[in-house]
Amino acid sequence: MFSWLRMAVILIVTIFLTRFIPFSAFFQNVNTLVHELAHAVATLLLKGSVMHIYLYADQSGVTYTAYTNSWMIIPIALAGYTGSALFSLLLFFLHAKGKDRFGLALIAAAAGVALALFVRNGYGMAWSAGFTALTVLIYFAAPSWLRTGYYLLLAFICLVESVISPFILFYIAVTEPASAGDAASLSGVTFLPAFVWSAIFCVFALWCAKIAIGYLFRRKPSGILINK
Template identity: 60%
Template sequence: MILALFLTRFIPFSAFFRNVDTLVHELSHALVTLVLSGKVMYIHLFSNQAGVTYSSYTEQWMTIPISLAGYMGSSLFSLLLFLLYARRKEKAGLIIAAVLAVAGVALFVRNGYGMTWCAGFAALTAVIAAMAPIWLRHGYYLLIAFIVLVESVISPFVILSNAILSTGSAGDAANLGKATFVPAFVWALLFTAFSLWCAKMSTGLLFKRGFGQKT
C-alpha cells in the first residue's frame, strides 16, 4: 500500500485519474438518494479531487444511508476493479468506468470542470478499452485500479483527522454525527476500517493473479 501510494502520487498526470474515486463517491451518494426516492439536483467535481452532491429528500433518517454510501461505494468500487483484474476482465472494468463517467455527465455533473473531465476520461478509457494493445490496456487498468485503491483509503483517514480536530469539516462523518447520537469520529473510524478491509481484499486478489498479462 505504501509503495502504491508513492507510485500513484509521482506518476505524471496521476492527479487527473484521482477524480475517478471522486466520481464514484459522488455517484454513490446520488444512487442511494434515488433509491430512497429523493432528488439529485447536481454533482460538481473539482480539479483538486473534491466533489459535492446536492440532493433533497423527505425524511431526516435518509441522511444516514446517503452519507454512508460515498466512502463505502468508493471502497467497494476499488474491490470490484481488483476482482475483475483477478478474473482477467480488465476490458469489462474499463467499460464500467467509462459508462460511469458518461452517466455522470449525462445525468448529474453540471460544473464546467466536472463535465469536461467526465467526457475526457470516458473518451480516453473507451478508446483504450476498444483499440489499445493488450500491454497498454493492462497498464492503464492497473493505474486506475491502484489510484482508486489509494484514494479510497486516504480519504477516510483525512476525514478521521478532520473529525478529531474539527468536527464541522468532517464531511459525511459530520453529517452522520448530526443525524445520530454517534460522534463524527466514530463514523470516520467506520469508514477507515471498511476501506482498509476492502484494500486488504483487493491486494489479496492482486497477488492471487500477479502482474502478468498472459492467461
C-alpha cells in the first residue's frame, strides 16, 4: 500500500513541477516518439511495413503502417501505450544500476533511428534532429551532474506522460469512443469497448510507474569499496 501511495505522491508532484520547467513541452515529445516507435517495431516484427511517422508540436503523433492480416492490429495497437510505459520503467531501472550514460545513448539512438527511417513531417524531423543533437551533446560534453540531471528530467517526463496519456485516452473513449485512437482500433477488432481497452492501458501504466518509482529508491550508492 505504501508503494502505491508513494508512487501517487511522486507522480502528482512531478506532474506539477514538469509543467513549470522551461521548454518542458519540447521534452514531452520523447514519450510520443517512443509510443510511435513501439507501433513501428511491432509492425516490423509482424513483417508489416512502416510508411512514416508524424510527430506534432502538441505532443501527438501518428504511425502509418501496412500489414497483411486484420488480427495484426491487436499487437500493433497494444504496443504504443504499453511500450511507452515499459520504456519509462527501463529508464529508471538503468538509473538504479548507474547506467545513465547507456540510457542517454539509447534515447539518442531511438530519436536518430526514427529520424533516419520513419519521421517524415517537417516538425517531427526538426524536433528529432534537435533532440538527438542536444542529447548527444549532453552525453559527450556535459559534466556528470548535468548529464544525470538531464537524464532524470527525461525519465520523469516519460514516466508522467506514459501515465497521463492513457488517462486522457480513457476520457476520450468514454466521451467520443470513435476518436479514442488505439483503443478504438482495438475495439473494432475485439469484443471489448474502447473504454475497457483504455482502462487496461491506465492500469498497466500505473503498475509500471509503481515499479519505476521503486527503482528510484534502490539506486546503488557510488563510493569506495573497502575490503576487510
